[in-house]
Amino acid sequence: GDSVTQMEGPVTLSEEAFLTINCTYTATGYPSLFWYVQYPGEGLQLLLKATKADDKGSNKGFEATYRKETTSFHLEKGSVQVSDSAVYFCALTFSGYSTLTFGKGTMLLVSP
C-alpha cells in the first residue's frame, strides 16, 4: 500500500539556520502531497501542498517541491525561528482526505 517516510527527529537547530526535513513516498501513480504542522498541544494545520509533479508549495517561508523522479517532497526553510518549533507531518492522498496517509512526523526544535 501507499506509505510516507520522513526523517527521524528531533531535528535541533539554532535560530536562523537552514532547515530541511526529508519526505519520500511509495505509491502507484502520482498522489497529492501535503505538509502539516502541529504546534504543542494543538491539532494539525495545513502548511503547504502540491498536487502534481514539479509543483512547488510554499507558505510562511517554507517550501517543498514535488519531485516524481525521486518520489520526494522535502520541506525547506531558509531561516528558522524559535516559533517554528513543532512536529511536521508529510502526507499523501489520491482521492480525498478519507485516504490521507501520514508519515510518522518529525519534531523540530529551534533554540535562540
Add this chain to the structure above:
Amino acid sequence: DGGITQSPKYLFRKEGQNVTLSCEQNLNHDAMYWYRQDPGQGLRLIYYSQIVNDFQKGDIAEGYSVSREKKESFPLTVTSAQKNPTAFYLCASSGTGGNSPLHFGNGTRLTVT
C-alpha cells in the same frame, strides 16, 4: 470564529468503561473524521463521515463507534473492546471540492488506567 471544538482536552477513565469524545464544528463542512495519534506513529484514521447519518470505518475502527445525527457533530465512543485506548484523539472536517483543506480540532488526550 469558525472552527472545530473538541472536549474535554484531557479525559481519564478506568479500564472497562466506555467513554465518548465530543467533536463539534461550525464550518458547515459535510465531511468529518476521527484520527488517533500515538507517539512516533503519525495519525491513523478511525472513522469518517461524508454526510449526515452515514459513516465508514477507517484503518483502525475496531473498538470504536461513532454517530452522525447532525452535520455539526461527530462524537466518538471508545468502547471497552478497544485494547489500547490511551492516545491523543484528533477530530477533523473538510468541505467538498478538491481544494478544501482539512481542518483539525485541538485534540483530546485520553488516559485509561
